[in-house]
Amino acid sequence: MAPGPDQTTYFGSPRRLIRIEKVMKMLEVKDLHVTVEGKEILKGLTLTINAGEVHAIMGPNGAGKSTLSAVIAGKDGYEVTSGSITFEGQDVLEMEVEERALAGMLLGFQYPVEIPGVKNIYLLKAALNAKRAANGQEDIPAPEFMKLIKEKIAEMKMDASFLQRSVNEGFSGGEKKRNEILQMLVLQPRLAMLDEIDSGLDIDAMKVVADGVNSLRAEDRGILLVTHYQRLLDYIVPDRVHVLVDGRIVKSGDAELAKKLEAQGYDWVQEESAA
């Protein structure tokens, strides 16, 4: 059924006019096949994420969980042999890495990269201004930026000294992950992809990270969580849970599915899908 005019909004970027339906397929991955160094990792993955939804991808090690978010973000070394990725009607595979980010897809890294000598606050500002420029806006005025940052950094329970440190350099595992979420809070992506954001976190740090992610939940935003453990999903309750085994989503369900996986492991899903 075609949505009526009141369910449709338009917004323009300098180069295109985009129509947004109230309920729309934000991200659509269809029959995606991906090889890495000649080895097929994703073997026909299909996934749809609508605005307002939180999806969790779970699965055993080596199933291709991280590959999915890396391919969507545009990381080098992943060859898409067939299938498609569409984001708000745009062909993602045709876009440069930064275009994907500017369109609103943001990847939180499992292993955030260190950049010596580049201050954290500088990276944040450069990223925010790149986004503003893409939307035809001026650079953010310094006082406004400082106000925004102070607010967000408090939300992540981070010390202001983080801003002056080099990006991720000498950060502990927990600090790095908080920093990833901080970037999300500042950049306000339309699709937030978080790759094993819970790995290496103690329980307190995980609560802070989860609070940050929960505060990102919004009607017009999709969230994709990649995780190995159900633990995180106690704090961020997903709308949909997908089990990724051997390059395919073999089972999807609601939050209860994650609990079952926690209790029973992955073997039963694998057996079920093989049957």
Place this chain on the structure above:
Amino acid sequence: MASQEMEELVRRDYKEGFVTDIESDTLPPGLDEGVIAFISNKKGEPAWMLEWRLDAYRKWLKMTPPSWAHLDYPPIDYQSISYFSAPKRDEDRPQSLDEVDPKLLETYEKLGIPLHERAALAGVAVDAVFDSVSVATTFKKQLGEAGVIFCSISEAIRDYPELIKQYLGTVVPVTDNYFAALNSAVFTDGSFVFVPKGVTCPMELSTYFRINAANTGQFERTLIICEEGAQVSYLEGCTAPMRDENQLHAAVVELVTLDDAYIKYSTVQNWYPGDEDGKGGIYNFVTKRGDCRGDRSRISWTQVETGSAITWKYPSCVLRGKDSIGEFYSVAVTNGRQQADTGTKMIHIGEGTRSSIISKGISAGRSNQSYRGLVKIGPRAKGARNFTQCDSLLIGDTCGAHTFPYQEIGNSTATVEHEATTSKIGEDQLFYCQSRGISEEDAVSMIVNGFCKDVFQELPMEFAVEAEALLSVTLEGAVG
């Protein structure tokens, strides 16, 4: 051979030129004693100066060019270079910015160079567009009141012969090296700064290189003296790319600090690096040395080297005075086919002397870069200390970075530390930035500037901003 005949003809012209055509503005290529006499005469120099030059020339003839550097270039034909060219007359220059190559102006724009300076840099007849003449006059007056002398080396030879006799060639002796000897014989340009006892120079002093005629060598001679307790910050060169067809640059810079004096010498070098194959680029063979003659004196070199096809340059400090300090902060960027062999020498002679070296080398394209540093601690340099940090950053996999640290420690009380790293701009670093919406070019420049931060913070503020922009321009297209 026709070319030999030609050469002889040219030489004959020379002698005639020297004897009869004193009004001539440019010498044909070639070098002999007649040419040196011509230069000295043109500059209105006293006889002792001519003798000094001729002595240098005779010594130079017996010397051979250094071959130890990690550089590859064909032998230089010193007879194919012209050694004197008067500045262009105003009517021969562009009369306004409209007449200047738009590409050059575009680069100035990218570098954020102020409008009125662009005109000067592009060689526009300055008086026609420069409104800063009155500012300059005010500044000169202030300097004069403070007792600071700031003029061309030629003026200094005429007007302050005693100072020149006392200091010229005492830091870099005529026979120091092949290029220094050549410079001593034929130098025509350069600056002289004298800051008297107890005076802090009230402003930063700066010399911009200007555009010269084609096929002439550029031989600057700079001499800066700070008497007891005096201080000066001196800026050489500029960030703007110079259209320059001179093949050979062989400058000599000498700095002298007496007790408690401080000279901060900053350079941004952006000579033409040649085309993609490295053709037509500048050969830059420079000797820069500071002599901390006085106790507690300090000399600080900061350089940002992005230009030239060949760079051969080792700004050094001789730490003679007790507790004197030598510093060297360097960023060298090579791209395309550029080659750079650069570094420093810290010679510790006096007790309690200290030196620090921070060198950042960035290689991209098919360029090759070497850091060469000597730390020498003499037997009398009790408690001397050196810290060296030498980092290389590679962009792509067709460039090279090499480190040649030399240490000669003649004293067991000395402390010498050396740290070195080599890293590549990681694909993962670029991806990280790009996945935040930052373009690849901006990401490279951000990472490179981060890498160079320790050195940039030593530059005077405005210079640092220009240097950052310059790095981005130099590395344009280095990735991808």
